[in-house]
Amino acid sequence: MAVALTVGERILFHLLQYTKYLDSFDVPIDITQDGIAAALRISRAHVALELKKLKNAGEVKERLSHVKRGRTKRKVYFLTMAGEARARQIKLYAKENDIDLTPYQDIRKCKGPELWSVLDEKFKPVVAMSCVFRKPFRREVLPDIATSLLPVDERGMVDLPKELKEYVLSVTDPEKARDYHSFAADYWLHWDDLKEVVYHLVCARRHADAEVLVFNHANELLLSPDEELLEAVSNIRDVSKGYVGTLRYVQAETARRVGRHEYCLIICKAMETSSIPSERFDGYMIEGLNYMDRQEWELAYSAFIRARNVFDGRVNVMLECNIAEVLIRNNDFHEPKEILQRLLQQRIENPEHESRAYFLLGIIAIRTGEDDEALRMFQLSRAAMRSKQVELLNKVSQMYYANGMRDKSLEFALRASSLKESGTF
Secondary structure (H helix, E strand, O other), X not given: OOOOOOHHHHHHHHHHOOHHHOOOOEEOHHHOHHHHHHHHOOOHHHHHHHHHHHHHOOOEEEEXXXXXXXXXXXXXXXXXHHHHHHHHHHHHHHHHOOOOOHHHOOHHXXXXXXXXXXXXXXXXXXXXXXXXXXOOEEHHHOOOOOOOOOOOOOOOEEOOOHHHHHHHHHOOOHHHHHHHHHHHHHHHHHOOOHHHHHHHHHHOXXXXXXXHHHHHOHHHHOOOOOHHHHHXXXXXXXXXXXXXXXXXXXXXXXXXXXXXXXXXXXXXXXXXXXOOHHXXXXXXXXXXXXXXXXXXXXXXXXXXXXXXXXXXXXXXHHHHHHHHHHHHHOOOOHHHHHHXXXXXXXXXXXXXHHHHHHHXXXXXXXXXXXXXXXXXXXXXXXXXXXXXXXXXXXXXXXXXXHOOOHHHHHHHHHHHHHHHHHOOO
């Protein structure tokens, strides 16, 4: 059972946990008025009133101190010897009488069942809404309530412990939880965190919105693939016909990049049964890359050849470079040399692909004992990459110019010019 503590006693018990910071230069925000109010889930005005009483009673003292990650000094509060003695008496009495004081601790230190049992019913929706968030979020987006229920850091961000969140969601009505996930999805959409948006859309069962987001932002999502993204995109259900290809592409590529090779192959096989040539091509291409990651060169070669056969007569530079590389890895040098020379004769538009083609020719030259030729190929490869850098710098310069930032535009244009003059083109 929980002992009925007064607000003043709860403050004493809270401050007892921070006596070790008495002589510290940096102190946690938890011992400011805001921190105490957040931890005890009461209003800041109530805290100020009770602290005044405790100071008058000689049980609490205040000082100006530097708060961790804060920019200015703030008033913080510590127990006096008398206050510490009283707080320890409360703690001892609770221990001797099997009284659980956990519900009176900072919410971040509470166990789920204990917090939930003492939480006012009107506050439970706010806590549950907070628990669907996987990452720190701004407290200001939640509904206003009479007390400072949730602990916030100096940036106004809320982040609750994983164990607490799991318990609260386990006792939350599933329909309500879906509403909260929908709210979180809209929140992260405002902050352009696409990975979190997909996750919450799926949890909210807004599968139609999720598939549209993946379709429109596939390349952005694949910039930082991880297990969480894979789980989210793999749980999108009832996918519309026009979005299946892109969704499978993201699923397969994410699985490949995080090392889930078997799952990647399953998705690739599904892609390869499509009636749409581009989807079959992507399936074979990713399958080949997946085998390359596993250093299974013959299987990779087989997948890439099937990809080549999807579009008769159409040359895909990246695919041809992949075929050349797996042949080189398998100690076959004649065929890949022909492939790469043919590509370069036809002129490769993408400098990155051009650089790779020259680099692979350099590897072939080394393997066949042509050291001078290898050096020449590597120099051409480097020049192609420099060309790519020049292209990017010029694009940035144009962007700044379009936005009226003439000085920045000139800076990047000069950098592009300098880099171009230093190379061999």
